[in-house]
Amino acid sequence: MTEPKDIDLLVQADVLYPMMSNEEIILNAEVAIINDQIVYAGPKLNSNKWNAKEIILGDGKVVMPGFVNCHSHAASLVFRGQSDDGAGGKALYSVAFRAEATITPEQWRDFARVGVLDMVKAGFTTINDIWYEPEALAEICLEAGLRAQIAYKVFDVCLEDLYLNLYNHSTKIGDMRLNRGVDFVKNWNGAGNGLITGRIGPHATDTCSSELHKNAYMEAKKLKVGRHTHAAQSAGEVAYIRSKYGVGPVVYLQELGVLDPDIILAHLTYADNADLKAAASEGVKYAHCSTIYPRRGVYPDIIEITKKGIEWGLATDWMMNDPFEAMRNALNAIRLKQGKHTAYTSTQALYGSTTDSATVLGLENSIGKVQEGFKADLIQIDINQPHLVPFYAEYASIAYYARASDVVTSIINGKVVMRDRVVIGIDETKALEAVAKHIPALSDKMLKLGGAVHPGLCPCGF
Ligand SMILES: [Zn+2]
Structure with a gap:
């Protein structure tokens, strides 16, 4: 008889979705983990196979890879309810961009902590974020144990003037921001046993001058890191680029x-x-933010994007941090837009928010699957819920019926970061209190900018 194998963690499940290319779903399964790596994922083996330091039982549980969010802004939750019903991208320029300029680093830190908490509780195990205060976000991700690619938001215009269509590019501001982005990468790339990766983040095609885009490219090459940017996001951006350069933003x-x-x-x-x-011929990666588009009444031509062979994954963008919502919005919108129910399947939605999103981040060989040799980034979902029974263990069972609040356990890099919906590294009560303190003053500001309609109703304003 062979000796039991020493492992750090054994995670069991009634149903395992490994997200391998064969679309296999395994009943009565287990995942064995040593350090940060998966050493076995498959049907339950004989109970004396493992000598585990810890076992997380799997009765009534699904195990699947943690969700990968290939475009997020953790701290942006301050705009919840402030720009959703505004006129599409206009609310972005008139409310958000003007308010952003007045928010302090301490406030961004507090917002980011709640955003990270929200994302871990929703089942994300990796995010790709571009925003202010990247150092604070990196620290918070390490507190929470969340894997993150992070870029500092680099631009050279006054964002608060863009709603007037005023683009005054300043080399001095652009250089200053790019230098900070470069310093962030130098100081943080690889931190936390590789949990944190830096990127260079030229914010958008219109908010950086041509020179700044080129400099950002060169700095990223020197640092050997990727870049992260917004392209063809709003009609205003496209109009500006076309008027100045005579082409669309991606061709530009x-x-x-x-x-x-x-x-x-x-x-x-x-x-x-x-x-x-242009995007296809250059092999760029694409983050598809399925929740924000319908809110703005527009939807990208995802069928053509797919046909052209552009690799893409699902993302949340700002304010919303829910991968289940992202899957369902993509399913509904793509089917409606195409006028056929076969346009996008629940299987595609689950791959889109795990393995495909990992590919966008260049991490397709280490995360996004529950597979031997991959990083141990996985979640447990509690299927003993009125909205989930009977659970037939199909892709549709998760894509259409599961909710963020069903995610009970999260393991990232082999470490249990959430148990029974409690994120171990972050004090949730304190994090929420810190945000509440900032809201009364910000609520007044949003009102002046045309955001909040009923600021006095915010219960944070005690
Ligand atoms: Zn964005």
Whole structure:
């Protein structure tokens, strides 16, 4: 008889969705973990096979890879309810961009902590974030144990003037921000046993000058890291780029020579065929934010994007941090847009938010699957719920019926970061209290900018 194998953690499940290319779903399964790695994932073996330091039982549980969010802004939750019903991208320019300029680093830190908490509780085990105060976000991700690619938001205009269509590019501001982005990568890339990765983040095609886009490209190459940017996000951005350069935003970036497989473009909402051709020919990666588009009444041509072979994954963008919502919004919107129920399947939605999103981040060989040799990034979902029974163990069972609040356990890099919905590294009560303190003053500000309609009703204003 062979000796039991020493392992750190054994995670069991009634149902395992490994997200392997064969679309297999395994009943009565277990995952064995040593350090940060999966050493076995499959049907339950004989109970004396493992000598585990810890066992997490799997009765009534699904195990699957943690969700991967390939475009997020953890701290942006301050705008919840403030720009959702505004006129599409206009609310972004008139409310959010103007309010952002007045929010302090301490406030961003407090918002980011709640955003990270929200994302871990929703089942994300990796995020790709671009925002202010990247150092604070990196610290919070390490507190929570969340895997993150992080970029500092680099731009050279006054965001608060863009709603007036005023683009005054300042080399001094652009250089200052790019330097901070570079310093962030130098100081944080690889931190926390590789949990944190840096990216360079030229914010958007219109908020950086051509020079700044080129400099961001060169700095990223020197640092050997990827880039993360917004492209063809709003009609205003497209109009500005067209009026100035005579082409669409993606063709513009291509002509600058800054597109390659190391850049992630978020949105492509208003990209035309020439833009999509440029994106495909340069091998860029694409973050598809299925929740924000319907809210703005527009949807990118995802069928053409897929046909052209552009690799893409599902993302949440800002304010919303829910992968289940992202899957269902994509399913509904793509089917409606195409007028056929076969346009996008629940299987595709689950792959889109795990393995495909990992590919966008360049992590397809280490996360996004529950597979031997992969990093141990996985979640347990409690299926003993009125909205989940009977659980037939199909892809549709998760994509259509599970909710973020069903995620009970999260393991990232082999470490249990959430048990019974409690995120171990973050004090939830304190985190929520810290945010509540900032809201009364910010609520007044939003009102002046045309955001909040009923600021006095915010229960945080005690
Ligand atoms: Zn975004």
